[in-house]
Amino acid sequence: MKKLHPITLIILTALFLIISGNVTFFQKVMEVYPVNGFQSGLLILSLALVFTCVNVLILSLLCYRHTIKPVLIIVLLLSAACAYFMDTYHVIIDDVMIDNVMKTDTAEALDLLSVKQTLYILLLGVVPALIVYKTPLSQPSFRAAVVSKLVTITACLIIAAITILSLGNFYASFLRENKSLRNYANPSYYIYSIGQYIGTFYHADADVFTPIGLDAIISPEVPDRELIILVVGETARADHFSLNGYAKKTNPRLEQENIINFSNVWSCGTSTAVSVPCMFGLAGRSDYDPGNAKSIGNLLDIAEHAGVNVLWLDNNSSSKGVADRSEYQSYKSPDVNPICDVECRDVGMLSNLQNYIDNHPTGDILIVLHQMGNHGPAYYKRYPKDFEHFKPTCQTNQLEKCTSEEITNAYDNAILYTDFFLSKTLKLLKKNDPNFESIMMYVSDNGESLGENGLYLHGLPYMLAPDTQKHVPMFMWFGQNVDREEVNVEQIKSKTNEQFSHDNIFHTLLGLLEIETEVYKPELDITKD
Numbered sequence: 001m002k003k004l005h006p007i008t009l010i011i012l013t014a015l016f017l018i019i020s021g022n023v024t025f026f027q028k029v030m031e032v033y034p035v036n037g038f039q040s041g042l043l044i045l046s047l048a049l050v051f052t053c054v055n056v057l058i059l060s061l062l063c064y065r066h067t068i069k070p071v072l073i074i075v076l077l078l079s080a081a082c083a084y085f086m087d088t089y090h091v092i093i094d095d096v097m098i099d100n101v102m103k104t105d106t107a108e109a110l111d112l113l114s115v116k117q118t119l120y121i122l123l124l125g126v127v128p129a130l131i132v133y134k135t136p137l138s139q140p141s142f143r144a145a146v147v148s149k150l151v152t153i154t155a156c157l158i159i160a161a162i163t164i165l166s167l168g169n170f171y172a173s174f175l176r177e178n179k180s181l182r183n184y185a186n187p188s189y190y191i192y193s194i195g196q197y198i199g200t201f202y203h204a205d206a207d208v209f210t211p212i213g214l215d216a217i218i219s220p221e222v223p224d225r226e227l228i229i230l231v232v233g234e235t236a237r238a239d240h241f242s243l244n245g246y247a248k249k250t251n252p253r254l255e256q257e258n259i260i261n262f263s264n265v266w267s268c269g270t271s272t273a274v275s276v277p278c279m280f281g282l283a284g285r286s287d288y289d290p291g292n293a294k295s296i297g298n299l300l301d302i303a304e305h306a307g308v309n310v311l312w313l314d315n316n317s318s319s320k321g322v323a324d325r326s327e328y329q330s331y332k333s334p335d336v337n338p339i340c341d342v343e344c345r346d347v348g349m350l351s352n353l354q355n356y357i358d359n360h361p362t363g364d365i366l367i368v369l370h371q372m373g374n375h376g377p378a379y380y381k382r383y384p385k386d387f388e389h390f391k392p393t394c395q396t397n398q399l400e401k402c403t404s405e406e407i408t409n410a411y412d413n414a415i416l417y418t419d420f421f422l423s424k425t426l427k428l429l430k431k432n433d434p435n436f437e438s439i440m441m442y443v444s445d446n447g448e449s450l451g452e453n454g455l456y457l458h459g460l461p462y463m464l465a466p467d468t469q470k471h472v473p474m475f476m477w478f479g480q481n482v483d484r485e486e487v488n489v490e491q492i493k494s495k496t497n498e499q500f501s502h503d504n505i506f507h508t509l510l511g512l513l514e515i516e517t518e519v520y521k522p523e524l525d526i527t528k529d
Contacts, residue, residue, distance in 0.1 A: 003138040006068050006145070007060070007152050013072050013132065014055035018048055020124045021079045021186040024086040025051075028184050033170075043170050046163050053156040053163075054188050060152055065145065068137070073129040079187045080125030084117050088400060089377075089456040092183045095196040097459050099273045099290060102197075105317040107332065107343070111378045114398045180464050200291040209295050212282055213302035216517035218364065224483065226308075226364040226513055227357065227436035229425055230505075232276060233418065233444035234316055234373030235458060238265065238471045240415055248390060250415040253423035257477065260493055262526075265474040267446045268502035271459045275445040276320045276370075279502035282519055285462075294321040299506050300366075301325055306515045309360045313349040314370040323368070342381055346371045346421045350428055357432060364513055365436075369425065373418055376448060376457050379410035383417035390416075404451050411450055426477060438479030439512055443505060444472040474500070476526075486514070487527050500526060 026044065035041050062071045082093045091097060140148065164171045174181065183189050238244050242251045243261045268278035268285040277293040278285060280300065300310050300323060312323035315331045331337040337348035349369050357365060374382055378397040390409035394402035402410075422442055429438040447469045449455035458469045478489055507524035510517065522528045 003136045005138050005140070005148070006063065006065075007148050009068065009072065009132065009135060009137060010059045010063055010152075011056055013076065013128075014052050014059060016128060017055055017075075017079055017187055018052050020128075021083040022051070022184070023083065024090060025181070025184040025186060028181050032178055032181065033174075043167060046167055046170075047174075050160050050163050051185055051188065053160040054185075057153055057156045058188060058191055060149055060156075065139070069132055072132045075187055075191075076129045076132065077121065077125040078190065080121045080123075081117075082186050082190050083124055084120035086184060086186065087120075088116065088398075090454050091457060091459055092461060092464070093186075093190040093193060094183065094461055095193045095200060096269065096271055096274055096290075096461070098190075098193055098197045100271045100459055103273050103317060103320060105332075108317055108375065111375070111381070111397055114396070116398055116400075180461075183461070183464075200289075210297065211301060211305075212297040213305060213515075213517040213519045216302045216306040216515050218306050218308075218514055219516060224437050224481070225362075225435070226366075226439065227429065227432055228365070228439045228441070228509070228512055229367045229369060229429060230509065231369045231371060231422060231425060231440070231442040232279075233442060233473070234272065234371045234375050235446060235448045236374050236415060236418065236444035236473050237447040237450075237468055238263065238444075238473045239468070240412060241473045243475065244473065248412055250412050251419045252416075253419050254475070257423065257426055259475045259477045260489070260496060261473075261475040262496055262498075262500055264497055264499045265443065265472050266499070266501045267444070267470050267472050270446050270462055270465045270469045272316065272445045273320055275502060277322055279443070279445075279505040280322045282506060284503040284506075285501065294324065298322055299509055300368075302510065302515065302517060302519070303366050303513060306513070306517075308364045308366050308513060308515075310366050310368075311356060312368045312370065313353075315344060315346050315349055315372045316370045316375070319368075319370065341384060343372070345384065346373070346418070347424055350421075350424055353428060354431075366509070366513065371418065371421070373444070374411060374414040374448060376411075379407070379414050382414035387413050387417045387420065389413060399451065399456050407450050411448070429477070429479060433479040433481060436479070437482045439482060440477040441474075441505075441509070441512075442476075443474040443502070447471055487512070488529075491529065492527055495526065 029044060029047060033040060033043060035044060059075065085091050240246050240250060242249050243254060244263045267275050268288060269275040274290065278288045280298040281288065281293060281296065283289065304310050304326060310326045312319050312326055312328045313331055314328065319328060329336065331349045332344055334340040334344060337344035338351050339345040339348035353367065372382060377399050380393055380395050390412045392406050393410040393413065394406040396402065399407055426440060429440055432438055446458050448458050449466060449468050452466065452468060455466065460469060478487060504524050504526050507521050508526045510520045511522065511525040511527055
């Protein structure tokens with residue numbers, strides 16, 4: 001077989017990636033710039049040429065004599081996986097999504113496996129990767145290799161520049177008014193995002209922990225003990241809670257409880273990896289830095305410093321670093337969780353809570369329950385069969401094979417099961433009400449897209465994400481012994497339609513725990529005037 005020049009292999013790979021890995025990119029482009037004649041068709045072809053040049057440029061910079069095949073093979077495999085998720089769910093592979101991937105556990109990864117995904121990776125990744133591996137390459141001298149690479153890079157820059165300048169009006173619009181379209185370019189955008197992800201952690205010194213709230217105390221004048229349970233929901237949409245006016249009765253049990261529901265609450269991020277550390281941190285959404293989040297103290301650290309007994313129970317992937325310094329237990333295994341069928345259920349987290357409460361006879365108690373909730377795309381797995389109330393349901397993780405009604409019904413059944421779990425949590429608190437000032441708070445980490453405008457799941461960049469991925473349910477419940485002079489329940493009820501966000505969680509919980517510290521901002525405490 002005739003040996004191929006390395007640059008030729010790079011160009012062929014770049015062309016293959018444009019054709020096979022950018023279906024969603026060109027679909028999105030054509031939604032904005034419909035192909036209805038020669039001129040518009042020429043614009044689309046020019047984009048293909050420009051992004052081919054971009055890909056050749058990137059690959060040329062990454063590939064050298066001994067790295068060309070490993071780099072191209074890795075890029076082909078990653079691009080195939082990215083193409084699957086973009087084509088199927090219309091997600092964007094940015095640094096936040098990469099962070100989600102890095103923090104995904106085995107169970108979550110298995111939920112995403114499908115025949116379609118296997119075919120994508122096999123046909124668009126493995127097969128071309130094998131061809132690259134088997135292709136013999138010529139070995140030009142160092143000087144010749146450098147010259148050919150410089151010529152290639154220069155040619156790409158010239159071709160791209162001429163193309164862009166020749167169609168200046170189109171590219172002015174594309175680059176200024178429709179910047180988000182570039183986020184779907186494969187592999188250029190995910191390679192850029194990997195660089196961003198690495199850069200995020202490069203400047204953060206993970207070995208240096210910065211505590212906050214070291215002045216935190218609970219006034220000795222407050223003799224009553226607090227028992228607070230915070231439930232962190234997973235992927236629940238505010239507009240699918242009947243508490244917020246949803247037509248289906250997804251909250252029949254909670255509707256019977258004396259809760260205070262907040263209808264206008266917004267998440268810090270569109271993924272668990274961002275929202276969970278953010279809601280427990282001091283920074284808030286505007287100043288949140290994922291690279292530093294783990295190395296800065298959070299609400300749990302302050303509570304423990306003040307003498308609160310803190311416990312984090314997790315039926316999700318992890319606490320995303322929030323509970324690294326607190327008592328933590330995963331309930332993902334039947335060895336720990338007594339209520340498991342096809343998967344371990346959220347209700348199992350309640351099984352041993354009474355023992356924990358009884359074994360801590362002094363001090364306030366803060367318990368965080370991190371749900372599996374509505375984690376997609378396998379919504380049908382998120383609830384026992386007894387809770388399959390809304391039918392027909394989508395019984396696969398390949399959402400494109402299901403109707404909108406089936407997807408929504410499966411999702412709503414998972415909300416119905418969350419309603420059951422939350423009512424059981426309230427029952428536990430009521431049992432302990434005589435001995436504590438009992439309080440419960442529920443808030444979801446982010447919302448979810450269920451196929452609206454072709455979008456599924458969550459994790460889009462915040463500025464691009466629809467409200468369905470950011471508008472989350474939240475409510476509070478106060479037991480009979482809560483001091484009504486300290487916590488004006490009637491005044492809190494008057495705020496149910498005000499806009500709040502995850503930024504309020506940190507300060508509201510500090511206020512409810514009656515912790516005095518300089519980092520507490522009463523203006524962000526929902527319970528204060």
